[in-house]
Amino acid sequence: MNSKKEEENVVIETASRIMIPFIQLFALYVITHGALGPGGGFQGGVVFASSYFLYIVVFNIIEGKKRLPESVYTTLSSTGLCIYAGVGLLSIILSFGMAQYLNYGFIPFTSHFEKNRSLGIDLVEIGVGITVMAVMVSIFFDLAGKEKKDKGE
Amino acid sequence: MTSFVEHLPILIIAISLFSALTILVVGWFNNRSCIFIFWLTLLAQFIMSLFILNHVLAYGPIHYWLGGWKPPWGIELVVDSLNAYILIILLFLSLACAIYSKSNIEHELPGKRVSFYTLFQLLIAGLCGVTLTGDIFNMFVFIEIFSISAYALIAARGKIALKASFTYLILGSIGTCFFLLGIGFLYSITGSLNLHDLSILLPPFYDNKVVKAAFVFFIVGLSIKMALFPFHTWLPDAHAFAPAEISAMLSGIMIEISTYVFIRVSFSVFTLEFLKLLPVFDILCWVAVAAILMGSVMAITQVNLKRMLAYSSVANMGYIMLAVGLSLSAVESPWGGLNPALMHIANHALMKGCLFLAAGAFIYKANLWNITEFRGLAKKMPYTCAAFVIAAISMIGIPPSVGFVSKLYIIMASIEIKNYFFVAVLLISSLLNLAYFWRVIETMYMKHEEGGRSSHGSHGTSEEIPLGMLIPILLLSSLCIVMGIVWLGKVPIPVLDQVNLMFGLGKVP
Amino acid sequence: MVEWLTAEISSKYNYWVSILLMLIGFYAIIAKDNLIKKIIGLSIFQTAIFLFYISLGVVRKGTAPIVSEEMILKGYAYVNPLPHVLILTAIVVAVATTAVALSLIIRLYEEYGTIEETEIIGAIKRKEADQDRPAF
Amino acid sequence: MKGHKAITLILMILLCGVLVYVAEDIPDFGDPKAPAIKYVKLFHLEAGASENALNQGRIPETISIALKERKFPLPSRAEKTPGAENDWDVFIPKEEAYYPKEEKFYRIKKEGERLHLYRYAFVVRWIEKGFKETGAPNMVTHGLADYRGYDTLGETVVIFTAGVSVILLLRRRSRL
Structure with missing residues (x-):
């Protein structure tokens, strides 16, 4: 079931593989450009997190957790606040x-x-961005992961 | 050149945040060590708060401009005698709860220690932030910090606590939204957010409808947060089903911090002249009387001990708000102005902290929730039961305990304004207190355990709780008596007199 | 009377819109039985307050508060940046509240198998009646 | 359930009533001189001879006394507002090392025979000096991260709290 599904999603996968780096680049631009124009840490952090959401939606949550393990985003969430x-x-x-x-x-x-x-x-602003990104990813994993597990078991 | 003490208010909050971050990261590697970080932080904070009180009494209020921006343009922290006093109570109770929590949390939430302590630390950071700030929007932000951590901490145990926490979340969010709306109204009229700045800008607008509505929104929002009578519905469940130390923090200090915000907003922003224009404080007195009666009566009907204590908290919020309501008219020296209210904030923290921790100890040892199950408990847990009894008699108001002093002063204040109905209500509520606490004491001491029907599980004769849990309970209960004598000796009264002087309450010298 | 009312509404329509949204949100919070709908109502209520704040800062012929000489030379004024600052903070607070509320709802759903408030209360009462003691 | 509906109705009417009652005194939409945007009125005085003093840049005695009574900071000198006929900007002296220069604080307007005293909203200073002082052209950012940086710290703590709350509530089989 799972492998078949993956085959069908080849177009979406490829498209998202191309898009995700650009979304992340844009997020970094929003964070660092916050002092000059519209933007800022919070907005940039959310955009950055949304690139991960895209990745998780297109692939699945286990792949997503491999890319960004629990220890990393937990540490990042406190690192950002620590910077501030x-x-x-x-x-x-x-x-x-x-x-x-x-x-x-x-x-x-x-x-x-x-x-x-x-x-x-x-x-x-960078500190705010890191925290917001990490916390958004963390909340997403926690809210979404539960359902997946229930279905699986 | 600022002296080092002036940095302490912000350092209290900053080290609280750093400690929360460290607990989360260190806990990943070793989740036993986080409790020690937590203790050290709290101890440091408590010592700092003592230095702050000392500095404030000696040299006057501390004004700390964050980022170096002067108040109307930036945010400032203001510490005067009121803040410093509340801060010490807050950190002392937190320290007691922190010492208690080590064994209890290992028992109750074994797999969630790290996130629990992180949130506990953030709760304390939020409470300290609310206490120390001098900017009204900043106050809102920190109210939300402690509220959100409280929602999660209440729900930590799961099951019925989830429902309680959800109700609290909805009502608490409405409360903070009203607070935010009030801030918006004030901002639209004055264009300022600093407390002192608002207080000097507002006088020309006292008859403005927006300002009146803002005051109403502040009162309603904070009444929800402090569980004043018609809005108390979230409190009993939330306080009853949280872990014991969180119940103690919630009942002992969190709702009191909302009272502090109320006092701060009504006396520092809307000064006395405004309060005398509207009959708000008179209405508040009657609402508080209703809260006292209703809380006490509801407490009698409860079977669950922690729920009974929670209803007793509703009644005690009534005492505090009654004292606040009387503060405008009562002026004589020991009980004039805000003295009884502030006194009862400290006393309630001690008494309710002790009672909730003891109730948690019964649950810890034998999963005892209901009063009927306490038969013969005094023989098994003599020290805990003794501490419980001392706190209970303080609650009833037997001299020389703390409860006696604050009740005496509130009664004297009501006699001074010649309202004998309030006196009667206070006496009746003391009787009701006696009724519901006597029930517990009687079951503990007088009734013996029936051999066959033992719900406690199998345990021998002496089943005292671990020392780490016993020490804070005994400390708080002994302070219930010691502080009563200290209050009667009028030792801390000068601090409270400074508060009255600051707000122009009490006898004008 | 009618003229006064129309003048009042047309000059402060921002405020009337936020009143309307606030009442819709408030109604949803108290009257709805579904917990998710309650949270939606709470979000609407909060957003109405945010809109009120943002509209406080609006200036006629106002431009975005980013320093630029040419806009000033053209006769534009900056809008008030302070409400934006405050509301950015308040939005984050709202997001945090919603996140906690949603996770509470997930836990409640796991526990009781429903997200209707009355059914949850009924389940709790039944459990209490069964065990003859509070269900904790 | 019927009682619940009645309570809902009562609460809605109460909230609606308070909000509509307020509507009259809310500042107009988009008004560039609203208190939140430009200045807030403090009080007014009879003009008398103080206009001359103001034109010379001095602060008349009456205004100083009136300000002192209301516990406001005392001004040092006045200056004609560029582009307005009978208006003066009033400055307060430097009181703190972080402000090397004096600050524009009050505004006096002459209308008829009266001097109206206004105080500038603090946003005015953000707009005028923020770029110079902080080097960030986006006013929202420099307000967010510098003037009210402490609020933003609080905001970040709120979101962190939410993250940890969700961990506490939902995450199982974790070390946290």
């Missing part, structure tokens, strides 16, 4: 208690206060 909260903490540490939490200007990426701020915004 860590950037905030860094600004206290690197300014020796002078600056407040989340005051990116005091993180010495460059010598310019404003440039530091904009880099800080980018970093934070």
Whole structure:
């Protein structure tokens, strides 16, 4: 049953194989371009997660879990938040208690206060993007995986 | 140059978040170690909160501008004596529940330890965030953090808890939506979100319909969150079927945090002049009286111990809201202003925390849920039962326990405004308290276990719970008496007087 | 009266639309028996509030709040970016609530085999009556 | 079930009533001078001789006293608004190291014989200075990640909480 189904879906599989990298590229563009135009971490993260959803819908959930194992997305979900909260903490540490939490200007990426701020915004957006992507994938796997298992058993 | 203590409020929240992340990642490799990270974090947070209280009392409120942006443009954290006081109660109860949870969770949710502790930590982060923030939208975000973790934690046990959690989710979401709508109304009129900024911008708009409606939405939304009488329907099930330490956190501090938000919004944003324009607080008194009577009567009819305690929480929210309602008119020194309300927040945290933890201990040991099954329990678990009795008599209000002090002060406040009906209600509710707690104590101590019909399973004479669970129960129950004496000695009253001074309540010097 | 009403509605139609949506959502939350429909109602209710917020920031002849000299030279004003910021946060909160609610519904369905609220309550009551103690 | 319907009806009517009652005072749709977008009115004073002082850039005594009574920050100097006849922008002095310059805070408008005092909504400052201070042209992003970055931290925590909640509720045979 399963192998037959796969044969029938050859067109969709090929198409999605071509599309998925572009969706992911677009997601990265949305995340990194968030400071300049429409976009941002949350939107980009969701788009990135949707590329995985496409992969899972076209292939199946076991294939999807091979691509992105549980340990990876669980770690990623906390990594993103860790980046965000860590950037905030860094600004206290690197300014020796002078600056407040989340005051990116005091993180010495460059010598310019404003440039530091904009880099800080980018970093934070990346953190949000990672978390949102990982959590969306995690929620999807949990909500969808249950049904598959019930049918299988 | 900011002093280091000024960084502590944000560090409390930040290390809470970091600890949640670490628990999730470390738990993947070794899920026994997460409890130690949890304990260390809470201990550090508790010590920090003591430093904060000390700093606030010595040098006045802390204003912390996040990201370095000044308040109307950015978000600020404000810690004054009210926040610092609530924060200490919150972290102390969390610490007690955390110590308790080690054995209990291994027993109750063995396979889900890591996600449980992560969510517990996030719950505490959310509660701390709500307590410390000085921005009304930020308050909403953190309310949602602790609500969402509470929904999941309540449902953790499964089965009937799922239904309870779902009801809570629907009602709680409506509550927070109303809160959000209220914020939207205020924002549309003043164009600001900072609490202090709103309070100085609002006076010209006091007769504006939008502002009045915003206040109504705040009251209704927060009443749902704090389970005030007509909106209490979610509470009994949710608090009864959650794991024991979560029940203690929910009853002991979470609904009180909603009360804190209510106090903060009504006194810091809508200042006294606005509250005196509308008869809201008078209505609140009567609603609270209804809550007291209804909660106590419903508690008598319950068979399930935790459900009985949950209904007693409804009654106790009535006490707190009655005290808040009286705060405008009562002014005399020890019981004037917000003193009885804040006092009862602390006392209720101690008493209800102890009672729920003890109830959880009965379930842990022998899966005992119903009061009728407690025959002869005092012989098997002497210390737990003794702690339960001490907390129960505090609940009833026998001197010199904490419950006595807060009831005394609320009664004095009602006598001061010459409303003897409230006095009568408080006395009646004490009697009702006696009725429903006496039932439990009687079954524990007086009735002996019938030989043939033992629902406890097979166990010998002394079946005390592990030490890790016993210590917090005994600590909380002994504090029920110690704090009562401390309150009567008026030691912490200066903190509360500062709160009254800040809001312009009580006797104007 | 009629003129006043039409003026009021035409100048604040954003608010009337969100009232309508809010009431639809609220009705679905309380009156519907199906849990999924309740969640849909909750989403509509939340979205109505979001729409209200977003419409607070609208400016006539307004453009997207991205710094560009030429739009200003053409006489456009920026719309208020603050509601967008707040609502981005609130949308995420709504998504999180919905996710938790859906997972609760899945668990409820596994437990009781139905997603009708009355049937679930009935099942719980039956279980309590059978065991003569709360079903926990 | 009948009681349930009655309660539904009552609640709907109550909510509807409150929302319709409010409608009158909600700011108009798309109004560029709405409090949330431009400025909020604080109070008004008799103009008297203060107009001259304002033209010279000084703050009249009456305004300072009135502001002090209402606990508002005190201004330092006034400046004519570009493109408006009888309007002045009022600045507050620098009070904090993070603001090297002084801040535009109030606006005074002369209408008839009265001076109306407004306070700028804080969005005005975001729009004017956000790009310079943060280097991000998209105002929503710099508002989200910088001015109100703490909210966004909260938002990220919310979504993380939801993820962990779903793990707790649904995931079995996992180490978490």
